[in-house]
Amino acid sequence: MGKKGSxxxxxxxxxxxxxxxxxxxxxxxxGGTDGNNGTKTENGEKPTDGKPATWIADRKxxxxxxxxxxxxxxxxxxxxxxxxxxxxxxELELEIMxxxxxxxxxxxxxxxGDLPDFITFYLNNSGRPEMSVILKAAREGMFTxxxxxxxxxxxxxxxxxxxYLPLDTKYGVMxxxxxxxxxxxxxxxxxxxxxxxxxxxxxxxxVRKDIADTLKVDPRTIKTSEQLYELAKKIKDxxxxxxxxxxxxxxxxxxxxxxxxxxxxxxxxxxxxxQRIKPDKDGKWLHEAQTEFAMKRIEFVQKLLKEKLIxxxxxxxDESRATEAALNGTSAIIGDMHNYQEFNNDMHYLPIGPLDNxxxxxxxxxxxxxGYSGWAIPSTTKNPEEIVKFADFLASRExxxxxxxxxxxxxxxxxxxxxxKVKQExxxxxxxxxxxxxxxxxxxxSNSFGELLGGTDIDRMADFGEMEYGESVHPxxxxxxxxxxxxFDWDGKRKDAKINDGYPPLxxxxxxxxxxxxxTAFDNYxxxxxxxxxxxxxxxxxxxxxxxxxxxxxxxLDDYLKLLEQKNADEKTRVKY
Amino acid sequence: xxxGKLWKRILLHRYLYMMLLPCLLFFIIFSYIPMGGLMxxxxxxxxxxxxxGSPWIGFVYFERFFNDYQSMNLIKNTLIISGMKLFLYLPFxxxxxxxxxxxxxxxxxxIAQSISYLPHFLSWVVxxxxxxxxxxxxxxxxxxxxxxxxxxxxxxxxxxxxxxYQIMFGSHVWKSIGWDSIIYLAAIAGINPDMYEAARMDGxxxxxxxxxxxxxxxxxxxxxLFILSLGSILSAGFDQLYLLRTPGNMHLSDILDTYIIxxxxxxxxxxxxTAVGLMQGLIGFILVVLANRLSRRISDTSVW
Numbered sequence: 001m002g003k004k005g006s007x008x009x010x011x012x013x014x015x016x017x018x019x020x021x022x023x024x025x026x027x028x029x030x031g032g033t034d035g036n037n038g039t040k041t042e043n044g045e046k047p048t049d050g051k052p053a054t055w056i057a058d059r060k061x062x063x064x065x066x067x068x069x070x071x072x073x074x075x076x077x078x079x080x081x082x083x084x085x086x087x088x089x090x091e092l093e094l095e096i097m098x099x100x101x102x103x104x105x106x107x108x109x110x111x112x113g114d115l116p117d118f119i120t121f122y123l124n125n126s127g128r129p130e131m132s133v134i135l136k137a138a139r140e141g142m143f144t145x146x147x148x149x150x151x152x153x154x155x156x157x158x159x160x161x162x163x164y165l166p167l168d169t170k171y172g173v174m175x176x177x178x179x180x181x182x183x184x185x186x187x188x189x190x191x192x193x194x195x196x197x198x199x200x201x202x203x204x205x206x207v208r209k210d211i212a213d214t215l216k217v218d219p220r221t222i223k224t225s226e227q228l229y230e231l232a233k234k235i236k237d238x239x240x241x242x243x244x245x246x247x248x249x250x251x252x253x254x255x256x257x258x259x260x261x262x263x264x265x266x267x268x269x270x271x272x273x274x275q276r277i278k279p280d281k282d283g284k285w286l287h288e289a290q291t292e293f294a295m296k297r298i299e300f301v302q303k304l305l306k307e308k309l310i311x312x313x314x315x316x317x318d319e320s321r322a323t324e325a326a327l328n329g330t331s332a333i334i335g336d337m338h339n340y341q342e343f344n345n346d347m348h349y350l351p352i353g354p355l356d357n358x359x360x361x362x363x364x365x366x367x368x369x370x371g372y373s374g375w376a377i378p379s380t381t382k383n384p385e386e387i388v389k390f391a392d393f394l395a396s397r398e399x400x401x402x403x404x405x406x407x408x409x410x411x412x413x414x415x416x417x418x419x420x421k422v423k424q425e426x427x428x429x430x431x432x433x434x435x436x437x438x439x440x441x442x443x444x445x446s447n448s449f450g451e452l453l454g455g456t457d458i459d460r461m462a463d464f465g466e467m468e469y470g471e472s473v474h475p476x477x478x479x480x481x482x483x484x485x486x487x488f489d490w491d492g493k494r495k496d497a498k499i500n501d502g503y504p505p506l507x508x509x510x511x512x513x514x515x516x517x518x519x520t521a522f523d524n525y526x527x528x529x530x531x532x533x534x535x536x537x538x539x540x541x542x543x544x545x546x547x548x549x550x551x552x553x554x555x556x557l558d559d560y561l562k563l564l565e566q567k568n569a570d571e572k573t574r575v576k577y
Numbered sequence: 578x579x580x581g582k583l584w585k586r587i588l589l590h591r592y593l594y595m596m597l598l599p600c601l602l603f604f605i606i607f608s609y610i611p612m613g614g615l616m617x618x619x620x621x622x623x624x625x626x627x628x629x630g631s632p633w634i635g636f637v638y639f640e641r642f643f644n645d646y647q648s649m650n651l652i653k654n655t656l657i658i659s660g661m662k663l664f665l666y667l668p669f670x671x672x673x674x675x676x677x678x679x680x681x682x683x684x685x686x687x688i689a690q691s692i693s694y695l696p697h698f699l700s701w702v703v704x705x706x707x708x709x710x711x712x713x714x715x716x717x718x719x720x721x722x723x724x725x726x727x728x729x730x731x732x733x734x735x736x737x738x739x740x741x742y743q744i745m746f747g748s749h750v751w752k753s754i755g756w757d758s759i760i761y762l763a764a765i766a767g768i769n770p771d772m773y774e775a776a777r778m779d780g781x782x783x784x785x786x787x788x789x790x791x792x793x794x795x796x797x798x799x800x801x802l803f804i805l806s807l808g809s810i811l812s813a814g815f816d817q818l819y820l821l822r823t824p825g826n827m828h829l830s831d832i833l834d835t836y837i838i839x840x841x842x843x844x845x846x847x848x849x850x851t852a853v854g855l856m857q858g859l860i861g862f863i864l865v866v867l868a869n870r871l872s873r874r875i876s877d878t879s880v881w
Contacts, residue, residue, distance in 0.1 A: 057582035107845040110624050133845050140625040312733050316823055516846075520647070529823035534736045554646060 051089070054398060056389045058089040058471075065096045065452060066130075067104040067373065072096060076449055077441025079407060087402070090390050094449060098308040103129050110137050115378040116151050118387050121188060123374035125273075127171030129509035134376060135176075135510060137186035140386045144184040144377040144384045147175075155457045156186065166369040167188065168503045171572050173371065184393070186452075189372035193460035198364065199467070200481075202339040202488045204263035206349040207231070210512075211332050213238050223362075225265040225300055228333075228352065232309040235332045241331040250314045251310040252331020257319035261335045266355050266362075268297040271577055276525070277505040277564065278577035281359065285505075285561040287569075289525060289549040293358055299409035299543045301533040315530045339488075345480035351488050364493045367576075368501035375453055387453075394454025397463050402444065403450020404469065406442040419465035444456035444469035502576035505564055512563060517555035524551055616851035638852035649838070655832040658813035661746055663806055666772040669754050671799065674761035675787055683786060693755025699838040701752075701816035708748050708821070709735065745830070749814070760802065763844035804872060804880055807864045811857040833857055 065072055074094045085091050099105030106121050110133065120132050137143060152155040158164045159174065169187040171177065191198060205228070206221050215234050222228055232250035240248045251435045254258070254261055262273035270288035271278040279285045288294050304310040311317065314335060320497055325331045327343055334349060375391070377485045393399045405412045405420040412420040422444065430437040436454070437445040448455070466472040470483075475482070485491075506522070509515040528548035532541035549557075566572040587594055613628075618638060620631040642648050673693065680686040696704065711718045712734040724730025734740045772790050781789070815834035822830045833853060841850020865880075873879035 084674075103841045103845075107842065110845065111622075113624070113627065136845070137624050140623050142624050308731065312731060316736070517645070524827075527824040527827050531736075531827065534733060534825050551646065 002025060017421070045513055052087055053058065054087045055391055056088045056090055056393065057383070057386045059383075059386065060091040060093060061118070061387060061390060062093045062095070063118045063120060063375075063452065064116050065094055066099075066102050066109060066119060066121040067096070068100065068102055069096055072452065073438070073447055073448070075439070075441070075447070077406075077439060079410070079446070080402065080441045083402060083407060087398075088390060088393055090386075092390075092449070094452070095396060103133065106130055107133055110134075110142060111245065115142075115380065117213075117381045118375055119379050120373060120375040123173065123185075123371055124506060125168050125371060125504050127509070129506045130374075131173070131507075132510045134185055134374070138179075138376075142149045142379060143184040144379050144381065145184060146329045146384075146388060147181055147183045149385045149388040150183075153388060155395040156388065158457060159186070159190075159373060163194075164369075166194075166367070167501050167572065167574060168507065169369070169371055172503055172507055185374045185376040186456075187369065187371040187374050188456045189458065191369045191454045192457050192462070194501075195366055196459065196492070198458050198460065199340070200485045200490045200494075202351050202484050202490060204324060204353045204354060205261070205334060206337050206344075207352050208240075208248075208329055208332050209348050209350050211238070211248075212350060216241075219350050221317070223269050224353045225355065225357050228355070229262065229300070229304065229309070231352075232304065232333065233307070236307070236309055240332055242328045244328060244330075246330065247328055248312045248332040249325065251304065251314070251331070252325045252335060253311050253314045253317045253322040254336035255323060255326045255334055255341065256336075257322045258313055258315045258317040259336075260315060260526070265297055265300060266357050268293055268300055270294075270358060271505070275505045275577070276522075277561070277566075279565075285564045287525075287549075287552065287557060289545060289560065294529065294545055295495050295538070295542065298532045298545070301536060302535075302538070302541070305533065307404065315533065338482065339481045339484035340478075341480075344484075345478075346489075347480050347483050353460065364497035366494070366497045366499050368499055373452070373455070391453035394450045395456050396454075400456050400463060402442070403448075403454060404443040405464070406440055406444065409441065411440060411444075417465060419472070422470040423570060424474070427470055427474055427477060427493075439499070500576040502574035503567070505575055505577060507575075508560075508563055508567060508573075512560055514556040514559075516556045518552065518557065518560055521548075521552040521555040521557070524548055588867050599828050615851060618855045621849055622848045634691065634848075638849045639736045639856065641849065642853055642856070643800070647831075650828070651831060651836050652811075654829060655811055655813050655834075657742075658745065658830075658832060659810050661742065662813065663748060663803070663810060666748065666750060666753075667799075667803065669750055669759050670757035671792075671795070674758040674765060674795075675791060677758065677762055678765045678791070679783070681783070690755070693758070695755070696752045697756035698751070701820055704748055704752050705817065705820035708744065714778055735821070735823050736824050738829055741821075741826040741829050745817065748821075749817065761795055761798060764798040765791060768794045796876070800872050800876060800878045801880055804865060804868045807868050808861040810864055811860050 015183050072094075074096050076092065076094070081092065090425075098106035099108070103121055106119075107120065109115065121134065122128065122509060123130055123134075125131075125552045134143075147160070150159055165174070165187075169190065173187045174183040174185065175181065207217075212219050214233070217231060217234070222231060228251075235248065235250040242248050251264070256545060257295055260273060262269040270276060270286070270291050270293045276288040277285065280291075301310070305312065311331070313321075326334050326337065326349075329348075333352065336345075337349070339351070342568075356362050377387050381387065394403060401420060405422070407425075408420075410412060410423075411426050412422050415421050424451045426437065426440065426445065429440075434446065438447050441447045441449070443451060460467055468478055470477055506519075509519050512518060528544050535541040569573040596867055605705055617631075617682065619633055619635060620628070621634045621637075622628070623631045626632075677690060679688060712720070714731045714733040719732075719734070720730040720732060723732070727878070734744060768791065772794075773786055776786050776790055811833055813834065814831045815832075815838070818830050818832055819835050822835065837850045837853050840846050841854075850867075869879050869881065
């Protein structure tokens with residue numbers, strides 16, 4: 001090749017490189033939406049006759065997941081994918097939008113306008129930041145109205161019944177009055193029965209059992225922050241060491257990394273830690289900044305910091321170092337964790353308390369029902385009814401059996417009642433090599449692809465005869481978790497629990513005219529609290545907190561509290577706290 | 578309009594022009610076409626209508642920004658931090674370049690230069706990670722040293738606003754000084770050695786050589802780099818500050834760039850964030866033009 005030829009080829013290649021980098025994948029997002037060009041079955045033939053009752057359509061469905069890779073994965077096991085195809089005709093393909101914060105990805109994804117057949121996103125309740133984004137998209141006609149499509153389904157038609165959905169899901173998320181009966185996204189993770197519990201969580205601070213035993217302290221007797229302080233002092237004076245021989249921190253950070261942990265001092269906190277608003281005994285709605293509790297808590301934390309009873313980076317330490325402190329026993333008290341942590345299956349950490357609240361003794365709070373995520377179908381998707389039917393299949397018992405337990409014979413067998421009995425080798429693999437187990441591709445081994453569209457109408461006991469995956473066959477898998485449940489007297493506390501249904505106080509920020517400014521001021525309040533913990537004295541801390549309160553008031557705090565009072569008076573918009 | 582002569586010249590040097598093409602395409606695609614998106618600063622962005630289809634709303638976002646209680650603090654923080662990085666930092670790479678120039682041992686100079694360039698290739702995530710570890714209370718290198726010398730050793734430097742500027746500026750100098758000295762070193766290398774020889778014959782000391790020959794000779798380079806850097810006076814370095822932010826120093830470290838990310842990307846207010854970004858760019862552009870004029874008038878050195 002001559003010199004000229006080389007130059008032409010080089011320039012051509014550079015241009016091609018530039019142009020291909022800018023080009024879009026023109027493959028239609030909705031795949032074989034005409035129902036004819038789907039992939040073939042394992043027999044190499046398109047199914048024509050004898051289709052199963054679960055058959056929907058021969059097509060590919062693509063979903064874009066705006067949630068973290070820690071919680072979900074794009075990879076599907078080939079055999080499970082094929083089984084799904086055989087049962088429904090649908091080939092499911094998932095893509096996770098990677099972003100620093102899942103909401104960044106959601107906004108960018110919706111703004112790009114290039115959405116596949118369905119999208120899924122985090123949505124605990126209507127107060128979550130994602131809500132304002134999807135609401136804007138729904139108002140601007142980006143999503144398909146799902147109400148008519150849900151009418152003919154088995155599971156999702158329950159969403160149209162009067163008494164099925166919790167208040168927030170019904171009026172705050174899905175069937176908002178402004179939509180006049182239409183609904184543009186589906187709220188997931190709804191329990192079949194109101195007030196039912198899918199997992200017996202015991203959360204909050206945990207203390208090392210050997211230390212509690214040495215000090216002859218029953219962690220359950222700790223009921224106030226002052227008693228917790230006394231325990232921390234005893235730990236410090238005891239000179240306890242971690243597994244590496246280093247001195248322990250009496251109070252270490254949360255297992256998941258630095259953050260504010262209200263469970264350490266609920267008697268010095270006002271409202272839920274992510275809300276900080278509730279009414280006082282006279283029914284007057286107050287923000288924590290308007291009460292004495294913020295300064296009391298600052299004083300308490302400053303005392304812990306000064307006396308070196310708490311990890312100096314308790315509120316900011318990164319997750320890896322926090323988890324390491326828990327695993328090595330460096331945290332004598334782990335600020336926050338729960339009973340399902342595998343490292344604690346031998347119960348070498350025990351739960352403290354629970355501590356009493358600011359204005360009342362401890363009482364377990366149970367949500368009537370609560371959501372976790374949501375999904376929507378873009379208005380550009382063809383034949384959206386097929387997506388809804390597919391979601392309905394995944395939410396049915398048959399669908400759940402596939403995505404939660406895998407394949408019959410390979411991963412489980414059925415007992416005489418038709419309930420799955422998990423195979424020992426799967427459980428062994430899950431313990432010895434969790435990544436290899438995950439490749440089996442179902443929720444029991446941590447691949448929750450089916451949860452995205454099918455994780456709702458939850459009642460594991462009724463569906464599969466067990467609360468946790470594999471529990472009925474091998475109860476030792478959850479020996480630690482169950483031991484702590486007994487130790488905590490979870491069932492006893494559940495009997496006296498308060499069942500809440502309503503909106504979290506911050507849910508109405510979206511409809512408040514200065515909502516954006518107030519949200520910023522609330523965030524600033526949380527940051528100011530942490531800043532105040534580290535000030536040199538209480539006077540300085542008071543200045544920081546006064547400034548934060550002024551900012552909230554300038555952003556309309558008082559009007560917002562009045563709005564909450566009005567909302568709470570209406571049965572359809574009761575506020576929970 | 579292109580004359581026939583110019584076309585002929587282009588045709589004659591077509592291969593050189595073709596080599597220029599990817600560079601031009603890069604700037605057109607990644608710098609000029611996206612400028613069209615600036616219209617978002619004057620539009621009420623709707624997901625379904627796109628940038629061009631969304632309705633115009635005038636200067637609403639600009640009014641909103643200046644009515645926001647945070648705006649003055651954001652501008653103040655941005656100006657302080659970028660001012661430190663522009664003015665206070667300016668002599669550091671020049672001094673380093675002068676020092677490198679005086680090292681006679683070639684091997685030692687190469688080693689010293691390489692070591693000083695290395696931090697440039699580390700991302701801010703890594704650098705701030707190192708800073709966090711070194712400054713960690715109790716377990717950090719600095720606190721351990723303080724404790725070993727009889728001090729308290731539990732200071733949470735990153736949470737204390739008193740130490741914020743020192744940490745911010747120190748880490749910026751550490752990361753950038755080596756790389757930024759290269760251009761000055763190149764300028765120094767271009768100075769005619771005869772000038773030094775003449776100075777030495779006249780009995781000039783080393784300091785006199787630097788003061789009267791080296792610095793005046795590289796002054797045009799210093800001025801041009803300074804003028805160009807004025808364009809980013811309202812961009813104080815997003816990555817570093819975003820990572821160094823803690824609740825304790827937030828009132829000092831929150832700058833326009835972090836604000837744009839918070840309201841624009843995390844809050845979904847693209848129009849508002851674009852308006853603030855546009856304002857940053859315009860102020861930088863005006864400053865560059867003014868500084869260039871001033872420099873041309875005073876010293877005959879200018880970018881254009």
